[in-house]
Amino acid sequence: MRPQSWTLVPLAGGANVQDLARLADLADLARPARPAKIWPVADRAAACVAALPSMTVIDGGAALAMRSLVKVFDGLVAVDGVDLDVPAGSFFGLLGPNGAGKTTSLSMAVGLLRPTRGRAFVLGHDVWADPVQAKRLLGVLPDGMRMFDRLTGPELLGYQGLLRGMPAGVIDQRAAELLDVFGLADAGRTLVVDYSAGMKKKIGLACALLHAPRVLVLDEPFEAVDPLSAATIRDILSRYVAGGGTVIFSSHVLELVERLCTHVAILADGTIKAVGTLDEVRGGRGLEDVFVATVGGRVATGEELSWL
Amino acid sequence: MAVTATAPVRTRYFVRLKLRLLRNGLRGPGTRVFGFVLGLVFGFWMAAAGFLWFLLAGLEPRADIGLVTVVFTGSAIVLGWVLLPLLFFGVDETLDPARFALLPLPRRTLARGMLAAAAVGIPGVATAVALAGAVVAAGTRGGVPGAAVGLAGAVLTLLLCVAASRALTSAFAALLRSRRARDLTALLLAVVAASVGPIQLFANSLAVHASLAPVLRAARVLAWTPLGAGFAAPYDIVAHRPLLAAARLAIVAACVAGALWWWSHTLESAMLGASSGGRPGRGPARGGAVDALVPRPLRNARADTFLGILARELRYWSRDPRRRAGLISAVVAGIIVPIALRVAGGTHGARLPLPFAVAFPALIGAVLVANQFGYDGTAYSMHLLTAVRGRTELRARATALAVILLPFLVVVAVVVAVLTHDPAGIAPALGTIAGVFGTVLGVESVLSIFVAYPMPESRNVFSVNTGTGGAKAFVAMAGVLMAAALAAPVLVVAGLLHGLLAPLVIPLGIGYGLAALLVGTYIGGDALERRGPELLVSVTPRR
Numbered sequence: 001m002r003p004q005s006w007t008l009v010p011l012a013g014g015a016n017v018q019d020l021a022r023l024a025d026l027a028d029l030a031r032p033a034r035p036a037k038i039w040p041v042a043d044r045a046a047a048c049v050a051a052l053p054s055m056t057v058i059d060g061g062a063a064l065a066m067r068s069l070v071k072v073f074d075g076l077v078a079v080d081g082v083d084l085d086v087p088a089g090s091f092f093g094l095l096g097p098n099g100a101g102k103t104t105s106l107s108m109a110v111g112l113l114r115p116t117r118g119r120a121f122v123l124g125h126d127v128w129a130d131p132v133q134a135k136r137l138l139g140v141l142p143d144g145m146r147m148f149d150r151l152t153g154p155e156l157l158g159y160q161g162l163l164r165g166m167p168a169g170v171i172d173q174r175a176a177e178l179l180d181v182f183g184l185a186d187a188g189r190t191l192v193v194d195y196s197a198g199m200k201k202k203i204g205l206a207c208a209l210l211h212a213p214r215v216l217v218l219d220e221p222f223e224a225v226d227p228l229s230a231a232t233i234r235d236i237l238s239r240y241v242a243g244g245g246t247v248i249f250s251s252h253v254l255e256l257v258e259r260l261c262t263h264v265a266i267l268a269d270g271t272i273k274a275v276g277t278l279d280e281v282r283g284g285r286g287l288e289d290v291f292v293a294t295v296g297g298r299v300a301t302g303e304e305l306s307w308l
Numbered sequence: 309m310a311v312t313a314t315a316p317v318r319t320r321y322f323v324r325l326k327l328r329l330l331r332n333g334l335r336g337p338g339t340r341v342f343g344f345v346l347g348l349v350f351g352f353w354m355a356a357a358g359f360l361w362f363l364l365a366g367l368e369p370r371a372d373i374g375l376v377t378v379v380f381t382g383s384a385i386v387l388g389w390v391l392l393p394l395l396f397f398g399v400d401e402t403l404d405p406a407r408f409a410l411l412p413l414p415r416r417t418l419a420r421g422m423l424a425a426a427a428v429g430i431p432g433v434a435t436a437v438a439l440a441g442a443v444v445a446a447g448t449r450g451g452v453p454g455a456a457v458g459l460a461g462a463v464l465t466l467l468l469c470v471a472a473s474r475a476l477t478s479a480f481a482a483l484l485r486s487r488r489a490r491d492l493t494a495l496l497l498a499v500v501a502a503s504v505g506p507i508q509l510f511a512n513s514l515a516v517h518a519s520l521a522p523v524l525r526a527a528r529v530l531a532w533t534p535l536g537a538g539f540a541a542p543y544d545i546v547a548h549r550p551l552l553a554a555a556r557l558a559i560v561a562a563c564v565a566g567a568l569w570w571w572s573h574t575l576e577s578a579m580l581g582a583s584s585g586g587r588p589g590r591g592p593a594r595g596g597a598v599d600a601l602v603p604r605p606l607r608n609a610r611a612d613t614f615l616g617i618l619a620r621e622l623r624y625w626s627r628d629p630r631r632r633a634g635l636i637s638a639v640v641a642g643i644i645v646p647i648a649l650r651v652a653g654g655t656h657g658a659r660l661p662l663p664f665a666v667a668f669p670a671l672i673g674a675v676l677v678a679n680q681f682g683y684d685g686t687a688y689s690m691h692l693l694t695a696v697r698g699r700t701e702l703r704a705r706a707t708a709l710a711v712i713l714l715p716f717l718v719v720v721a722v723v724v725a726v727l728t729h730d731p732a733g734i735a736p737a738l739g740t741i742a743g744v745f746g747t748v749l750g751v752e753s754v755l756s757i758f759v760a761y762p763m764p765e766s767r768n769v770f771s772v773n774t775g776t777g778g779a780k781a782f783v784a785m786a787g788v789l790m791a792a793a794l795a796a797p798v799l800v801v802a803g804l805l806h807g808l809l810a811p812l813v814i815p816l817g818i819g820y821g822l823a824a825l826l827v828g829t830y831i832g833g834d835a836l837e838r839r840g841p842e843l844l845v846s847v848t849p850r851r
Contacts, residue, residue, distance in 0.1 A: 112689055114841040135695040142693070145686040148620060150627040151601065155620075158597035162616025163694040171611075172596030191627075207690075 062121070063088040063215045063246035069108050069118035071101070071270075078104045080270035081118070086215075086263070088123070091241045092248040093257035093278075096267035097295050102250040103143055103219055105267065110140045110217050122215055136164075139213030141204045143220045143250075149193035153184050153203050156192055160207045171210070178206040182232060197224035205233060209240070216240065218249035222256055234260060258287045268295045317413060322421030326428050346782050351430035358385075358438025366445020366542075375543050376527040378442060382465065383535035385435060389469035393477050405575050419572035427470045436466055446542035454545045457553050461538030464560040468534060471567040478574045480633075531556065534563035613696060614704045621708030624683070630763060631683055634676050635712070642669030642720055650728045662733030663740035663802035663813075666721045667795070670744040673713055674787040677752045680705055681760040682847050692840045699833030706749040706825055717741045735810045736802040739817030743798030746821020748791040750828025755790070757835050759783045762849040794824065 064086040071079040079101040086092045096102045107113035109120040111127045111134065120127040125134040148156060154175060161171030179185040182202040187195065192203055201221060208216060216237070222230050237247050238260065251257055257264060258278065264287070265275040273294045274281050282290055334341055361381060368374035408418055426432070439462035446458025531540035537556035544553035598611055602619040609615050625631050646665040681688055691701060721737040761783075798820050802813045836843070 110693065111695075112692055112841060112844060132695045135693060138693070140693050142689055145689040148624075148684070148687045148690060150624060151620065154597040155601040155623070158599075158601035159616050159620050160690070160694070162598065162601070162611060162619075163613055163691065163696055165613055168596070168598040168611035171598050175597035 061088060062086060063090070063123055064109060064217065064248055065121040066105065066109050067119045067121070069105060069120065070116045071104050071108060071113065072116045078270055079108070079115075082267070082270070082272055084265055084272060084275065086246060086248045088246050089241065089244060090246055090248075090263045091237070091261045092246070092263045092265070093261035094248060094250040094265050094267060095252075095254070095257060095291060096250070100267045100295075101270040102267055104270075106217055106219050106248075106250060107142070110138055110142075111135060112140075112142060112145075136211075137214045139208035139211065139216045141201070141208045141216075141218040141221055143223070147192055147200070147204060147207070149195075149200075150191055152189050152191055153179060153187050153195075153206075156203060157206060157210060160210050164211045166211060174210055174212075175206075178209060181236065182206055183229075198226050198229040201225050202229060202233065205236075209236075214245060216245060216247045216249075218247065220251060221249050222251055222253055230256075254287050254291060258282075266291060266294050317417050317421070319417075319421050319424045322425040323428050326425040330429075347430050350782070351434040355434035355437035358434070359441035362438060362441030363445050366442055367448060371543060371546070372524055375531070375540060376523055378539045379527045379530050379536035382442070382539035383530050383533075385438070386465065386469055386472070386535045389431075389435070389473045390476055393473050415572055415575065419568065419575060422575065423467075423470060423474070423568070426474060427466065432466070432470065435469060436462075439466060442539060442542070446545070450542055450545040453550070454542050457545050457557070458542040460557055461541045461560065464557060464564055465538035467564045468538070468560055468567065471564055471571060475567045475571040475574070478571065532559065534560050614700050614707075617696070617701055617704035618708050618711075621705055622711065625708065625712055628683060631676075638669075638672050638676050638713075639716060641672050642716065645669060645672070646720060646724045647727070650724060661736075661803060662721070662725055662728070662730050663736045664799060666717070666724060666737045667740050667744045667792075667799060669720055670717055670741050671748060671788050671792055673709060673745055674748045674752055674791050675784045676713075677705070677709060677749070678756055678784040678787045679760055679763070680752070680756045681843055682763050685763060685847050685849065686844065688844055688847060692844055697833065698836030698840075699829050701836065702753040702829040702832050703825075706753060706829065709749065710745065714741075714745065717745065732810065736805065736813040739813030739815070740798055740802045741817070742814070743802075743817035743820040743824075744791070744795040746818075747795040747798075747824040748787075749821075750824035750826075751791040751794060752787055753825070753828040753832035754835065755783075755787050757832055757839060757843060760843055760846045762847050795820075 062085040064084075066082050066084040069079055069082040070077070082101070082105050084105075094102055094106070104113065108115040108118070109127065111120075111131050114128070119129075122134040122137050125137065127134040148159060151159060157175035157178065158171055161168075161175065176185075182205070184199060184203060184206070187199065192200065195203065201224065205218070205221060208218070218237075221233055221237075225233065234256070237249075241247055261278055263276065264278050264281045266273045266281070274290070278287075281287070334344055362378065365374050365377040365381065368377065405418070405422060413421075427436075443455060443458040443462050446461075447455030450457070527536070530536035537559045541553040541556040544550065544556065599607060601623070602609075602611075602615060603622055606615060606619060625635060645668045649660045649665040649668065650662070718738060718741065721741055722734060725731055725734045725737060798813075798817050801816055805813055
């Protein structure tokens with residue numbers, strides 16, 4: 001199935017004022033749909049890259065844009081031409097089964113993994129051609145990456161701030177606030193390596209937020225997090241989006257995505273299968289039904305595993 | 309619900325698993341294959357040389373000389389198996405015991421399997437081939453009984469090598485893990501290191517007298533220790549003293565049994581998986597986040613990225629058990645080597661000049677930082693995400709190691725100079741240290757970006773991955789040799805300037821070292837910014 005290109009459709013009923021205001025901002029983003037011809041991956045990528053203007057700043061409206069991202073590992077295609085625009089000010093959920101290429105796509109979009117082909121932009125700055133500018137605007141919580149976990153929480157935040165080149169006074173003040181809000185202030189001199197899984201996610205998120213980025217990219221922020229911590233994270237992210245930030249996160253938890261997100265994309269087999277506002281993608285059904293139908297899951301009939 | 313009956317797990321399954329893992333490890337990037345091939349070539353060469361050496365020594369018509377040669381060489385091999393992993397190479401933990409924790413395996417089966425798997429590998433096979441030379445020689449001299457005893461001795465010695473190296477590394481790893489014991493361990497290692505001096509003096513005096521008698525006496529003593537007993541046994545057969553041979557074999561066997569018993573008991577704790585070091589500190593942290601990170605003496609410095617990385621590196625050299633173990637090994641070797649080098653030349657005045665002797669501990673720094681990015685593993689992603697400038701990063705890392713090691717190197721130089729009665733050599737020695745150490749840091753700033761490899765997440769800080777530990781040692785050695793070659797001008801100058809000109813070596817060495825460091829971090833910084841994502845991939849453990 002060919003990835004559906006992202007076109008903005010007027011929001012269905014239930015759109016609030018905020019959504020409409022965002023719509024006005026994003027009006028220039030609407031592009032004509034590309035021809036429905038199915039191109040081989042290489043051609044598609046080449047054509048898309050060739051069509052880009054040579055300057056670094058494009059697509060002023062999208063907070064994060066992926067253009068024909070392709071990743072091939074040892075001849076195995078993990079991501080097969082992902083095109084995605086994350087509108088500025090959106091709370092964007094990236095869904096997909098295990099091995100769909102979520103982490104790979106996000107890693108390429110934030111500059112951790114070099115794409116085989118394609119480009120990525122943060123507020124118009126090319127992540128791979130102009131990394132310093134792009135990364136200044138980005139806050140990232142990667143999945144499967146360790147932190148410098150033999151530091152304590154405060155030390156880790158101090159380190160993150162110094163790496164970002166922030167003044168010491170600002171670092172101290174923000175670190176104290178973040179530790180307080182995330183409930184990590186009591187952990188004191190405990191090393192991050194001794195934190196629980198939920199605490200690790202929270203300190204990782206605090207690191208991503210410290211320099212007040214414009215765009216947050218979170219890979220599985222709710223994985224292994226207890227309901228209490230999840231609620232904290234949810235509140236902080238909602239407040240961040242309300243304040244004008246953009247969040248894109250990957251998740252398996254469909255209820256959470258349904259509750260939080262303004263926009264959703266479903267990724268499977270390395271391509272985008274569905275994308276749009278939450279209501280567009282749902283089309284009046286539940287998100288889980290749409291997800292299973294789109295991804296093509298298998299339902300147990302009761303015949304198998306009879307020996308259990 | 310039914311549980312299928314299972315066949316008993318055989319040792320050869322472990323060996324097959326290890327071989328499969330070795331083969332899969334080769335399906336990686338080209339550098340890994342190259343490293344493995346390099347290790348293979350070196351192992352083959354060592355095996356062939358060892359085989360011939362033992363064969364020729366065993367066939368030596370004068371039994372005394374043969375005994376001395378065989379026993380000393382054999383003891384050196386056993387000692388090498390036991391000490392080298394501790395000091396430099398680490399043990400190959402391709403089969404991590406923790407992976408077997410959930411399988412219903414009796415400890416005996418597991419221990420036997422792990423041991424067999426540990427013997428399968430380049431060092432194990434090379435040693436086996438070399439020892440075969442001794443067996444052939446024993447057979448030639450002693451007929452069938454000689455061959456039988458030779459074979460028993462060789463097999464037991466090989467077992468001893470594998471079992472003792474496992475037992476000792478896991479013992480030290482356990483000691484280094486707990487914070488209270490680590491200072492004690494460091495002290496212990498330092499005492500061992502310092503005791504090498506007197507042993508050297510003793511061996512030296514033997515060599516000076518140039519007669520066989522004392523050497524033979526030493527060999528006869530060694531022949532009653534597990535180190536050399538396995539090699540001496542065939543000589544008893546030739547001399548028609550089968551009981552003596554049996555006694556010697558029993559000594560080795562008892563030692564093997566002891567090591568195995570101890571090691572199989574530590575296996576259980578190793579199976580419990582990775583633990584973090586020490587108890588968590590409680591109580592609220594005081595002061596700001598930046599002050600928490602930066603050590604007190606540096607708090608007045610300008611708070612920027614350089615200071616951040618410097619502070620974090622300093623914390624990591626003391627907090628990361630792997631780095632700590634490396635540092636302790638380097639310190640121990642840094643004490644042993646110059647003393648040994650200075651004493652080895654004897655009292656004839658032909659001994660190695662002080663600057664050359666102290667250049668070696670400075671070069672050992674290269675072993676420490678050859679995989680500086682591998683220590684951090686995927687945590688390096690944090691630097692990548694914040695777009696840290698490559699030059700800043702490399703200079704901060706180099707500064708951190710210099711802050712830790714330079715004072716130690718200076719102390720070693722002064723102490724060795726005083727002990728070996730060469731106070732005039734102190735100035736050139738200090739200049740040499742500055743020049744060589746700077747060059748080492750400069751070389752590794754470039755090299756470490758290209759040869760980084762992931763560290764296993766194992767409890768044993770001495771473990772290395774993928775069965776190519778030998779090849780990784782080559783990478784470290786390559787760094788040492790490159791740095792030595794590039795620092796040659798400093799050594800030449802230190803060797804040439806005498807008397808009143810000698811103090812000139814200090815500014816020259818400092819200048820040369822700084823220049824090498826700046827050039828290295830300049831080149832490496834660009835490479836790091838270009839190759840950041842590739843570096844992250846190369847330090848990510850494969851799952």
